[in-house]
Amino acid sequence: EDDIIPRGYRHGDDLRRVHWRSTARYGELMVRREEQPQRARCTVLLDTRQVAYAGAGPDSAFEWAVSGAASALVHMLERGFAVRLLTDDGNAVPGEGSDGFAGSTQESADSAGLMLDTLAVVGHSDGGGLSRAHDVLRGSNEGLLIAFFGDLDEEQTSVAARMRQRAGAGVAFVLDSARWTGDSSPAGQAAAGRAEERLRQLREAGWTAVPVPPGAELPALWQLAGQLRADTESAGNGGPTGFPGGWS
Known part of the structure; x- marks a missing residue:
């Protein structure tokens, strides 16, 4: 008492x-x-690096990534996850608790509002890497990690691969500039080939990695990610667990 x-x-x-x-x-x-029972946790990671995106405007890859991150965090909060928003520069929102995750169910609406307000004004960062975000994911088995990446070179693909090792499961939506700008030149085709190689490397690191074409709808890609995860598990490769479906 x-x-x-x-x-x-x-x-x-x-x-x-x-x-x-x-x-x-x-x-x-x-x-x-x-x-309070232990709530499943989810980190939504948004890559805002200017070097990772080409183009501008409402139909650009960057704006799609921002919108995707907003939809993902609301989706996860609605399903009872404790959620935080993390950007490549290492800033986490809401950051109210010691672990930076949204708190109780009563706080979910306030947390969602704070994160959406942050995304409404988010801009490009000047950083060239993802190491600060990697450092925030300092613990092991940090729950589900949902990432929205722009272009990844070899070094940043390696950093992203190590991020996956610090999460219980990882889903990566990857937007490469060659596809989004429609560059069909030899240089663009070479870039597209490198992007496919990056996807393969992410999958080998344990990510459920999904390429994002222009005009794609996130619910459809979410279902695709779930199918890729199921295929990985059925193949006995130890795919990520706890993937929440039922996008509404």
Whole structure:
């Protein structure tokens, strides 16, 4: 009884949970905190590096990535995950708790609003790498990692591969400039070939890596990611677990 940590009464709380001793002490209605089960966690990573995207405007790859990150974080919050938004420069939102994840169910709406507000004004970073984001993923088995990447060179593909080792599962949506700008020149075709190689390397590192063509819809790509994960598991390759489907 002495170890009870009460909180203030909220509309809708069960009156059977009122903690009368604390109510008398604080002079307001206090209730026992419900024991919160461990919530599955998800990090939504947005690559904002200017060097990773070509083109501008509402139909650009960067704007698709921003919109995709917003949709993903709302989708995961709706499914009861504790979510944080992380960018390539290492900044995490909401960052309220010690682990940087959104808190209880009651806080989900506020957390979603804060993250969406951040994405509404997000711009390109001047950084050239993903190492700061990698450093934030310092723990092991940090839950589901959903990443939206622009162009990845060999070095950044290696960093992304190590990110996957710090997550329980990883889904990467990759937007390469050659495809988004429609560059059919020899240089563009070579770039497209390198992009395919990067996808292969990410998959070998354990990512469920999905290429994003211009005009693609995220729910369809999400379903594709789920199918790729299922195929990996059925092949006995230890694919990522806990992939939430049911996009609405």
